[in-house]
Amino acid sequence: MLNETIAAAPDGLPFRLITLRNSAGMVVTLMDWGATLLSARVPMKDGSVRETLLGCATPEHYLQQTAFLGASIGRYANRISKSRFELDGESVTLLPSQGENQLHGGPQGFDKQRWNIERQNDSEVLFCLTSADGDQGFPGNLTARALFRLEEDNTISIEYRATTDRACPVNLTNHAYFNLDGEQSDVRNHTLQLLADDYLPVDEMGIPTAGLKKVALTSFDFRTPKIIAEDFLREDDQVVVKGYDHAFLLQAKGDASQPAARLWSADKQLQMTVYTTAPALQFYSGNFLEGTPARGGINYSAWQGLALESEFLPDSPNRPDYPQPDVILRPGDEYVSLTQYCFSAQ
Numbered sequence: 001m002l003n004e005t006i007a008a009a010p011d012g013l014p015f016r017l018i019t020l021r022n023s024a025g026m027v028v029t030l031m032d033w034g035a036t037l038l039s040a041r042v043p044m045k046d047g048s049v050r051e052t053l054l055g056c057a058t059p060e061h062y063l064q065q066t067a068f069l070g071a072s073i074g075r076y077a078n079r080i081s082k083s084r085f086e087l088d089g090e091s092v093t094l095l096p097s098q099g100e101n102q103l104h105g106g107p108q109g110f111d112k113q114r115w116n117i118e119r120q121n122d123s124e125v126l127f128c129l130t131s132a133d134g135d136q137g138f139p140g141n142l143t144a145r146a147l148f149r150l151e152e153d154n155t156i157s158i159e160y161r162a163t164t165d166r167a168c169p170v171n172l173t174n175h176a177y178f179n180l181d182g183e184q185s186d187v188r189n190h191t192l193q194l195l196a197d198d199y200l201p202v203d204e205m206g207i208p209t210a211g212l213k214k215v216a217l218t219s220f221d222f223r224t225p226k227i228i229a230e231d232f233l234r235e236d237d238q239v240v241v242k243g244y245d246h247a248f249l250l251q252a253k254g255d256a257s258q259p260a261a262r263l264w265s266a267d268k269q270l271q272m273t274v275y276t277t278a279p280a281l282q283f284y285s286g287n288f289l290e291g292t293p294a295r296g297g298i299n300y301s302a303w304q305g306l307a308l309e310s311e312f313l314p315d316s317p318n319r320p321d322y323p324q325p326d327v328i329l330r331p332g333d334e335y336v337s338l339t340q341y342c343f344s345a346q
Contacts, residue, residue: 057297146163187228208313
């Protein structure tokens with residue numbers, strides 16, 4: 001189902017809202033501005049329905065928040081140090097959006113642009129965006145597509161594809177925030193399993209400080225499920241960013257048939273499993289959500305939602321030594337990244 005709002009987006013046109021449904025009773029809503037996930041309502045075993053995504057009351061409210069709620073992120077998700085990198089012997093300078101660094105594709109990244117709807121039905125929607133040469137400083141004319149599909153088993157499948165006519169780093173993700181309790185509760189009471197042996201320490205701006213570090217014997221070890229609060233702020237690597245906001249290099253190594261992470265609500269009545277072809281997940285515990293406008297009218301507080309963003313490691317254009325596929329997309333090749341969030345009532 002497709003609807004248009006009376007209120008206008010920054011380009012003067014209405015927001016276009018898409019509703020996906022399956023026979024199990026799950027309902028997902030999206031909008032074309034930012035190719036954004038607005039809501040994911042999951043049917044529970046007791047007959048109730050539980051909202052699993054953080055979101056705002058209206059599309060217009062999304063323009064007032066800086067948390068990237070549910071948005072598609074590009075051209076390069078996460079951070080690029082000092083907003084520059086070397087590519088084929090030339091220096092590329094980007095538009096900064098977080099101090100001197102670029103975060104999530106720049107001040108007018110893909111989350112702040114209108115995506116065209118190429119096709120849409122009750123189970124899927126395909127968005128397309130054209131990013132011109134020089135957009136936010138990136139080289140090349142790039143075409144990106146985002147396919148959101150609601151499966152019959154209550155899985156949200158997100159596939160990003162991109163092509164370019166000049167070499168350019170590409171790293172697309174969705175910035176959904178999850179709270180499986182279905183209310184504005186402390187997400188640190190969720191149980192999390194992250195199937196990763198290594199994480200990437202960062203400074204207070206989220207820029208990697210060194211190489212990957214083993215999770216063993218640290219507060220970053222989620223290989224066995226544990227309550228997030230159990231080791232919260234236990235180490236300096238967390239304290240510097242007020243919690244978890246780190247990339248984890250996954251054991252699955254891009255094999256989307258293998259689980260990358262599992263998340264359980266505080267009451268254990270709802271589970272979400274993550275599968276992805278991306279090499280890493282950025283686990284963000286919502287440390288700076290304070291003041292973000294919420295669907296219920298009361299602003300979110302810190303730690304009321306968490307993100308599990310599938311992506312390349314941060315600052316990869318400046319770190320070709322990272323053990324992952326090349327982040328540079330070249331003419332004639334296609335970037336493809338698939339991530340699935342599978343919900344299961346317990």
